[in-house]
């Protein structure tokens with residue numbers, strides 16, 4: 001008998017159970033590089049930071065109108081009372097203000113397994129009772145999602161089907177990796193990972209292809225791969241790509257036949273590059289002043305590209321910055337000038353190195369999640385405009401070429417996400433979270449978001465329920481078996497929402513008459529049907545369940561993004577305004593502050609800004625190495641890499657010396673928006689003037705100060721632009737100083753205080 005399998009976004013695993021308890025985790029036998037984070041599960045499922053019982057904030061019960069959110073004690077209640085309170089609130093707000101006043105966009109990664117995906121379930125629930133205000137796009141690549149369809153017609157270059165790595169390995173000559181290919185990002189794939197691919201990815205690339213890491217951080221490609229490093233100031237990649245294109249055009253090396261046949265508006269764009277439209281040619285000398293890269297080096301790089309098979313690889317963090325649309329557009333312009341789009345191993349890809357599956361063969365592993373149902377209000381905001389919405393009800397804003405109005409939200413419901421992890425300028429978000437009348441959160445743990453809620457309902461973790469996991473670009477379909485009984489009184493989100501729907505008249509719409517076990521069977525039927533339709537013979541459910549996985553066959557063809565379009569530009573015309581790749585777009589030209597073609601726009605907070613007088617360091621906030629976002633932050637494994645429970649901040653030796661900082665010193669990191677603590681890690685692999693503090697430490701506010709190391713007290717809460725309105729976290733200036741006083745105690749290491757109801 002095989003041990004039962006389960007999975008996280010960071011990997012599948014098998015479990016030994018003894019006396020009903022989780023004894024030990026063993027890695028999935030087909031995973032070449034399993035994540036050690038799964039070993040933290042036995043500790044985490046029994047953690048005293050689990051939400052054990054439904055809990056109601058004391059001040060809310062006393063009618064404080066939200067004033068005490070984030071600093072209050074809780075009263076534990078039983079399930080019938082908790083469900084009653086939530087249902088009455090939803091019902092009251094729905095009747096008084098309409099369904100649009102219910103905000104349930106609930107952005108967040110939830111957990112692996114598609115049936116119990118909390119964010120899907122909460123939105124399905126609200127759709128089943130008449131609708132809600134939703135969130136569009138995502139934090140990962142929201143700016144690109146909103147803008148790329150206008151210039152490419154589709155979003156395939158970021159998410160769905162990028163050119164497979166196999167093709168790159170065979171055909172590419174130069175792999176220009178903006179933001180590198182960081183090993184840590186391969187830990188993760190939404191839905192569950194069967195096979196971690198980092199080693200095969202890197203072996204495939206670096207052995208044959210001239211790879212250049214263009215990044216402020218040399219270790220975005222680990223040193224032992226021996227690739228070239230081109231250090232660049234954060235947020236300035238657009239300027240580098242404009243200059244590379246300018247040289248190629250000026251020296252007559254642009255592929256004019258490609259540009260004529262496959263692109264629209266190259267002439268308008270090139271007028272800008274040559275300075276004909278604004279008087280400033282975008283030369284290497286011009287770019288040197290912005291990027292910090294010597295002009296001679298830019299010229300040399302430009303000379304090395306024409307005639308070669310060139311892949312421009314830009315990670316997702318480049319567009320999580322002010323004007324983050326532009327580096328992607330500039331890359332499309334450069335790849336077009338080189339005539340590389342649609343060739344095997346050439347062109348551009350957005351997100352190699354941003355998560356495990358990118359570059360995998362196109363397995364198209366079929367998965368099944370409950371449909372979200374249609375949202376009858378039709379209301380949605382761009383995902384990262386949450387605080388703007390809560391603070392400015394009724395205010396106009398611009399997004400995706402439209403004038404819109406922020407709705408007036410009275411109730412916020414979150415399940416499966418952690419805005420007090422993910423959002424920027426958390427002190428501002430805290431003010432925003434005081435605005436609604438009621439905040440409800442389903443959580444497994446006492447996260448910062450749970451601590452800002454009025455009603456907290458305890459949710460199971462994925463090890464406490466049956467599910468099917470996997471990802472479309474991962475080879476393995478995963479049978480996730482319930483391993484242990486739920487901790488405390490935790491319930492599955494499905495059960496919670498089915499019971500709430502019952503009280504609010506939506507049960508049939510929510511459940512469609514199916515139990516959780518029925519949905520599992522139904523999911524397998526759907527998946528089997530899709531496999532069979534593709535000539536793949538699916539196993540019986542029982543066999544799948546006992547084995548723990550089904551392995552997808554490898555597709556026979558290597559995939560090349562835009563090869564179809566290249567082969568048949570008329571028959572396979574793009575769904576853009578011109579049917580071609582748009583290097584000029586009229587709609588974008590009409591937007592305030594935009595040029596209509598790739599353009600260098602001042603990112604405001606960057607190393608070229610006047611504000612560097614006060615805050616001279618550019619703060620980058622990469623994804624954390626040992627965990628997924630804020631998840632598992634309290635585990636011993638994650639804490640072992642911190643010092644005094646504070647995250648390490650990486651800085652250049654010169655920046656450290658200028659401030660009298662030694663390796664291991666405690667630091668205060670600050671700007672006008674807030675401050676947090678960190679511990680110095682001195683490393684000359686980071687560009688001077690840049691500091692790195694990963695995301696994911698639990699926010700523990702004391703006024704504007706976070707007692708912990710959450711960099712989002714420092715980041716700026718502004719859209720990438722009115723075009724994309726994405727998260728712009730990477731455009732942020734700070735100062736740091738040694739902190740010699742004793743560090744404050746972390747309250748978030750303990751559950752909140754519980755009291756009894758005095759009213």
Ligand SMILES: Nc1nc2c(c(=O)[nH]1)N[C@H]1C(S)=C(S)[C@@H](COP(=O)(O)OP(=O)(O)OC[C@H]3O[C@@H](n4cnc5c(=O)[nH]c(N)nc54)[C@H](O)[C@@H]3O)O[C@H]1N2
Nearest residue numbers: 108109110111118139140416418422442459629630631729
């Ligand atoms: N400064 C800065 N900020 C960033 C970024 C950055 O680069 N820099 N990156 C951004 C990006 S790309 C992202 S994707 C976001 C990520 O932000 P989030 O996705 O919000 O972060 P997570 O910590 O994964 O939050 C998921 C939450 O769901 C809970 N959960 C898990 N399973 C279940 C379940 O079954 N039921 C319920 N009810 N809850 C469950 C977990 O306990 C966890 O608290 O962060 C963004 N924030």
Ligand SMILES: Nc1nc2c(c(=O)[nH]1)N[C@H]1C(S)=C(S)[C@@H](COP(=O)(O)OP(=O)(O)OC[C@H]3O[C@@H](n4cnc5c(=O)[nH]c(N)nc54)[C@H](O)[C@@H]3O)O[C@H]1N2
Nearest residue numbers: 140179184185215217234235315316317354622623628629
């Ligand atoms: N271990 C782990 N892996 C993860 C996640 C996690 O939480 N933990 N989260 C997953 C999620 S939700 C997402 S969206 C992806 C995100 O994937 P990415 O966005 O690719 O990841 P980041 O770590 O934000 O950024 C990678 C590197 O980009 C570089 N960089 C930042 N700004 C610039 C710039 O302006 N120019 C250049 N050239 N380089 C720059 C930084 O040095 C940074 O180390 O990661 C996924 N993978």
Ligand SMILES: [Mo]
Nearest residue numbers: 138139140141
């Ligand atoms: Mo993300």
